[in-house]
Amino acid sequence: MIETILELRGLTTSFRTRQGRVRAIDGISFSVPRGGAVGIVGESGSGKSVTALSILRLLPEPAGRIDAGEILFEGRNLVPLPERDMQAVRGSAIGMIFQEPMTSLNPVFRIGDQIAESITLHQGGHQGGHQSGGRAAAHARAIELLRLVGIADPEQRVADFPHQLSGGMRQRVMIAIAIACNPRLLIADEPTTALDVTIQAQVLELLLDLRCRLGIAMLLITHDLGVIAEQVDDVVVMYAGRVVEQADVATLFRAPGHPYTAALLQAMPRMERRTRRLDQIPGAVPSPAAFPAGCRFHPRCPEARAICTTHQPPDFSLAPGHVAACWKHSGYVAR
């Protein structure tokens, strides 16, 4: 039995909008094994980033709130946790990396101080011992972390301000902050989307290397199926606020169970081979204020039937570890 580090059970998050309360995610369930790598893939509006923000309890309250469900981190439900306890979880037990490294770093502080801040904030009291020795230790640790994430001349760089660094280097600094307190889980939301492809390759290589060396579990959120294929063991496919399919990465690409996953793979231009014409998915991703009834993919689905327009499909279990929420699998056992 593989130990689970994170488990979501029926997580539902809504936002207050002009159209009333709108559910951005609706009954999300999946789990991340300890030391494993799980990817969430989805298009804009699928709810993948809201899922990450909900886990970290970083929703813009009171507009955004968790309505239902549980977030079990190492067996403990994070949803009812007071903000004080949540602060201890964020950064120390769960590290996070966001898409835009320029806006995630404070422009008026030296990067060394920003790394040290996260160390003293989370470990100052109990791990470093004395407060005075804590500062110097945190500074030394900042240099060590910069070296770990592959920044040359860390002794000099530690005194740089964010604007003195390139986009790739800033993302390395963000990773250094994220792993500063030895988290057991890293949540990375589109960590390479803002980067050029040769720099993306460097950062992905670094993430893979750190995970292997430090044994950190990772929840990687991306729209890029190429990044998914190369970085994770298991994949959660989201569409319009719901999980439509879950599978190990090889199965997902070889035998996708949900028509949306299949269509997404077909619609992608490939670098390995040239196709005459791309398959296209008709229509557009629906907005959370106007999610269709029944299966939310049905208006765009080539295989939609009458039941799809009225009833939400349950998760059908196609094989161990492979579930798809699609009525065409109604011969299988529903989870």
Place this chain on the structure above:
Amino acid sequence: MTQPLLELDRVSKSFPGQTRGTVVHAVESVSLAVASSETLALVGESGCGKSTTGRLALRLIEATAGHVRFDGADLTTLSPAAMRQQRRAMQIVFQDPYASLNPRLRVADIIAEPLQVHGLYRARGERADRIAELLGMVGLNAEHAARFPHQFSGGQRQRIGIARAIAVGPKLVVADEPVSALDVSVQSQVINLLQDLQEELGIAYLFIAHDLAVVRHIAHRVAVMYLGAIVETAGTESLFGAPHHPYTQALLSAAPIPKPGARQGRIVLGGDVPSPSRRPTGCHFHPRCPIAQAVCRTDPPPLRRVADGHSAACHFAAPFPLG
């Protein structure tokens, strides 16, 4: 190739730098040609000069040196009046469908603006007919004409941008990252649309992109840029099948492949792209190049022919991937 539709002949563009006395060499001696009904893709990372090259081709910015020829005329010496005439044949589609449409204009007025500028309709009815026809060509309905941009999704907005570009019947469209901002499921719709329009109307595209999979799909020929210069150019199959320049090889190798287990090892380039205001001497790529020799630090390699229709600017160009 017979007479190309668009020809850039050693075109350069430099801007004054942020600090006094420095010069940013955004584009340096770029030569390229696009034939009618052809798609040439300009590929490279941010800051490589691909968008600047696209704007130079349309004379939206003035070149510091070199010539741009379009349909036989030298654009660089054309009078403003003659240039305005010429613009009917050359249009542009932008990356961001949210920022490139005026939010206060109705779709009909957005599409009709270029028609009006070039005096392409006489009566009100003629205008409405043409707008309806253009909306149909890009997969929208005549009813959409009365709406505002915010009432559309990203993919539909990009269709409006395309309708505006083809309204005046251009021979060339510069498409600057036209699908980069779109979701995968919508991206393929727009790529197919661009291809259909090329087939129907014989439009040539100068297609600026960083996504190599999209380029492989849509382009007939590809030019790879690095720090303002073309480092390799070839037919699409030749470029992807046998990249000769170490930068092209690294670029192709860096792109994640959406097929688990397909990765055979990757060339990961060290360092970052240097600033165009402080370009390395010799071959601009040498500080990051895995096969650089002493000569690369001093002598800039010329773009030379390595195969039929395939050129690379490398002293050690070879048709096999490194690593």
